Amino acid sequence: MNDAATRGAKRIAVAYLATPGGDDALAVGAQIARSLGAHLDLCMVLPLDRPILAPLPQQERQDILSENATHWLKHAEATIPDDLTVETHISFHESIAEGLIAQCEALGAEAIVVGGSGGGLVGSLSLGSVVNELVHSSPIPLVISPRGARYQKNLRVREVTCAMGTRSGAHVLLDTALQACQRAKAPLRLVSLVSFDPIPGGDDDQSARERAAIHAQQSLETAKLILPLDFPVTSIVAEGPTIEAAVNKLDWHEGDIIMVGSSRLAQPRRLFLGSTAAKMLRVLQVPMVVIPKEEANRD
Structure with missing residues (x-):
């Protein structure tokens, strides 16, 4: 859905994958967007190179990937209640993390919601390689969703x-x-x-x-x-x-979220997950919002 009427709206972006972690991010993103009165953007960034498709011409490779991504996004969009305005976005980039940041900055997103069940930490919140890169570089607040958030029943932040x-x-x-x-x-x-x-x-x-x-x-x-x-x-x-x-x-309780600041190691207007927040991730079962250093607040 791409409606000119949605331009200028507050936006929450979900870094979507057709995985359980992606569905966790989708559920948390919908909850936050509803609570803040924001629109929901489902974003997929696809790699420019996939070894399995290497023999094919570049345009044909991108067409195949886009077709699959479109199918996944349509399925995800269909699960979102009608009270939310949803848009879907597909782009290509050599770096998935950099592509997500560029896509979300272009949208003017207030936050990027990611799935936390990618491995790398023990507990309900764990980091995959893309999320790990985002928690050390994103200029946009990052929401890390706990494993199993897709089963939550609270429609709004409690x-x-x-x-x-x-x-x-x-x-x-x-x-x-x-x-x-x-x-x-x-x-x-x-x-x-x-x-x-x-x-x-x-x-x-x-x-x-x-x-x-x-x-x-x-x-x-x-x-x-x-x-x-x-x-x-x-x-x-x-x-x-x-x-x-x-x-x-x-x-x-279900519906709670926690907000934390960035480490002192963060570059200005970038976030960096500090050691204390990383320890908290090991035991938390609620979404964690990491705020960039010297982030300019938005009304």
Whole structure:
């Protein structure tokens, strides 16, 4: 579907594959698009070279791949409820990740939703090679879908959790989470994670607790100043011997999502999955949204 009337609309892009992971991404993308009042774009980027088709002329190879992709996208589109506006897109690129970024930037997508069940990490969220490249380079917020998300029943986002850090740039994550909550009309939960892993030169346990409690309260006060009066927002400090244990102490429900910032190693306007977020991925069963460093917020 390509309607001129959809131009200028808010958009959520799904990096689709005809796989269980692709169906997980489709379900999460539809949920987020519905919650934000956005259109849904199903994107497929095809490789320019496939060894099995190498003997054929390039145009014939592309025609065969396009025909298959069109079939997969039509089938995927047919599973999406009628309340969402959907468009499908096919392109070719030497790098699937670079092609997805180019396609989504051209669309003006607010986020790219990917399937997380590609191998590479143990748990409900794992990374394939394309997703792994995206989590270390995308200029667009990336939503990593957990394995099995295609079975969810919640049509909308239930609650947004924002994992707050103390590094420079944390305000960008908070600002983005505040905007998302207001658009989705979903409660906001601010979380400060405290791990008691021994870190050379790090705080002792009590100092870490105190610093996290102060930071959580400051984040809550900032959020209340920005959000409308009586908007549901809470803050909590979750602690444990490891980051994974701290995350597991939190209550999670179907329809929840968590937002995290990028590592300090990220280039400006690029995201980079940090070590803490990577640990969280091992145990999370909800979608994770990774925000690029110094991402320009969108209304």
